[in-house]
Structures are given as structure tokens and as C-alpha cells.
Amino acid sequence: xxxxxxxxxxxxxxxxCKRFIILVFFISAVPFLSHAQAAPAWVTNAxxxxxxxxxxxxxxxxxxxxxxxxxxxxxxxxxxxxxxESITQxxxxxxxxxxNTAGSKNVSFEENSNFFLxxxxxxxxxxxxxxQIDVYTARNNTVHVCARMNRIECASRYSSLINExxxxxxxxxxxxxxxxxxxxxxxxxxxxxxxxxxxxxQNILEVLDPSAVNRKPSYGSANAIKVKMLECASLITIxxxxxxxxxxxxxxxxxxxxxxxxxxxxxxxxRGTGDYVLRANVRFxxxxxxxxxxxxxxxxxxxxxxxxxxxxxxxxxxxxxxxxASEARRLAVQSVExxxxxxxxxxxxxxxxxxxxx
Numbered sequence: 001x002x003x004x005x006x007x008x009x010x011x012x013x014x015x016x017c018k019r020f021i022i023l024v025f026f027i028s029a030v031p032f033l034s035h036a037q038a039a040p041a042w043v044t045n046a047x048x049x050x051x052x053x054x055x056x057x058x059x060x061x062x063x064x065x066x067x068x069x070x071x072x073x074x075x076x077x078x079x080x081x082x083x084x085e086s087i088t089q090x091x092x093x094x095x096x097x098x099x100n101t102a103g104s105k106n107v108s109f110e111e112n113s114n115f116f117l118x119x120x121x122x123x124x125x126x127x128x129x130x131x132q133i134d135v136y137t138a139r140n141n142t143v144h145v146c147a148r149m150n151r152i153e154c155a156s157r158y159s160s161l162i163n164e165x166x167x168x169x170x171x172x173x174x175x176x177x178x179x180x181x182x183x184x185x186x187x188x189x190x191x192x193x194x195x196x197x198x199x200x201x202q203n204i205l206e207v208l209d210p211s212a213v214n215r216k217p218s219y220g221s222a223n224a225i226k227v228k229m230l231e232c233a234s235l236i237t238i239x240x241x242x243x244x245x246x247x248x249x250x251x252x253x254x255x256x257x258x259x260x261x262x263x264x265x266x267x268x269x270x271r272g273t274g275d276y277v278l279r280a281n282v283r284f285x286x287x288x289x290x291x292x293x294x295x296x297x298x299x300x301x302x303x304x305x306x307x308x309x310x311x312x313x314x315x316x317x318x319x320x321x322x323x324x325a326s327e328a329r330r331l332a333v334q335s336v337e338x339x340x341x342x343x344x345x346x347x348x349x350x351x352x353x354x355x356x357x358x
Contacts, residue, residue: 040136042146050148056208057148065135065143072147076128080207084127090200091127097194100354107168107190107357128204130154155209158201162217165198169219172357176228180235180275182310186356188229189264195222233265238302241272244282249333253282256340260349276310277303282336284329292325293318294332298339311352315344 042049042059050057056079060071077084101107130153134146172191176184199222205212219225238261242254257278258268268274280300287293295318302311319331339345 068143068145072145088127186353237267237274239274239277294328
């Protein structure tokens, strides 16, 4: 009678099967495990991870990272009772102030000269310093963003900014005196601009550290400095002597120049007499081209009480119009008017004021 033989499984095959089964199980479980571990706790409860006593933390979500980050930054700005545009504008203004005084002996931002670099980094695009960002993308592709600021660390950095700015402002106020001169006005004007930015920093600091409400900057406020600046400007009369061919253009451009100086707080005299005198000459030339063009040449100087030229300006450009020579000339006249009010002349005069800080 034959014997029934039961073959034993090959040891190698058995081990292979075990490993294969384990591998299949692990692979099938990965999506569930990774999803469970990938979701950080702040997505559902930011306060537990970043308690309000230590952090200012906000969250937002969106269909993309830029959208979620923008939402988080706007939410963070609202914590400081402002909006993202105002914070960004203030930081850009401070960066411009630092750049405008580069090389000045009397105004130096040694401690905070790197501010404009910090606010341009990827985590500080809002103009707030010390912002940290966490990002999480869910399985459904929703992007979650947490924007946060450590209260102690960020308060220390803003305090540093405020203290240094306050020292500079106080030095400018002490050096300004009470005379009605461009030098005095320039110091007060710069102090006012810097105080506006510093007041904004103080508002941010008081949210980070509520006790800072009892530690106001020693200069007072930007509004108080503005009062002094306008008092100084009211002591200065600027005579305007403008020469151009057409009387209507002369009237228009004289008023544009006067409007610019009046907006700064100065008095003006259109008869051309004053503590300082602006002498300007504007010429217009019609050009024959494929289109109608008009070139303007704009030269101006400001003279001191002693008759010395202390500020000079020149601008040369052309304006064109396809159908009308008179319209091309009108555009040229308008360009000179805008130069007085807010464009090249206005910008160069304001830059010149900053040179008096040296």
C-alpha cells in the first residue's frame, strides 16, 4: 500500500510570502497613516499650540498657498487694528527714510539699518517683522496657513526700533531751533516723517506687549511735531517769479508752483518777493514729425535771502499727439504743471531738503 507524502513548504517561499503580505498591508495603510500624521495640531486648534499669552497667531485657508498666505497676513494685520496696505506702506516709508539718509553724519540708523532687508524676506512681506509661517496642504488640496509672532521676541525688536528712532527725532528737534529757514524746516519735516513711522511701530508694540501703552516715545507724537513744522513753514515766504511766452500758461504754472509750496505750509508771493525766491523759465517748442510734438524746457532755481542759488532744477521732455499740435502743447504744459505739484520738481525739492540734515 502506497504512502501519502505531505511535502513541506519551501522555507524560502514561506518567508517571501510573509514579507509580501506585510509589505502589501503597509503600502495600503500609508495614505491613512501619512494623512493622520501630516495634519498639524494648529489646523484645528491654534490656541493650544500657540497660546495667546505667548503668541499672536492666526490661521487661514485657501485653494492655493498665495491665497491662504494672503488671508493669514490680512488676519494678522487686523489683530493690530489696521490693514495690510497700511503696514506695508509704513515699512516701505521707513526703508526709504533709511536709504535717503545713507552717508549722513547727523542721522544714522546703525542698529536698525537692516530693517528694510527684513521686511522684504518671504516671511515678512506684510511689513511686519518677526513673522513666522507654517503651511499644511490637506488631502483635498486645501492649503492651511498659520502666521504667528512671538510676543517677547517681536516686542523686543520693535522696542529697539522705537528707541533708536526716538533718539534721532529728539536730536533733530533740539537742532531745529525756532527760526524760519529751510534748514529748520528740513529737520522738522524729517523728524515728522520718522515720527509717523515710529508711531505705527508703537501701535504694533502695544498689541504685542500691552504694558507698552505706559511707555510712549519721548518725542510725544507725530502730530505734535507737525504743529512745530507748520509753525516754522508759516514764517517763510517764497516768492515765485516764473517766465514763459503765453500769459495763460504763466498764470497756470505760477499757481501750480504756489500750490506745491502752500501744501507744505509755506507762504507764497506771486510778485516774486520773499525770504526765498523761486525763479523759473519754461519754453515750449513745436516739432515737425510724423505726429504733432511739443518739447518743453523747464529750468528753475531757488535763491536765498543773500541772492545765492541754493537749489537748481532742470527738465527737458516732449509730448506728442497724433491729430493736434495744440493738444500736444497742452500735454507739455500739463507735464510742467504736474512736475511742480507731484512729479520731478516736487520730488527733487523734497530730496534736497534731506541734504540739509548732513
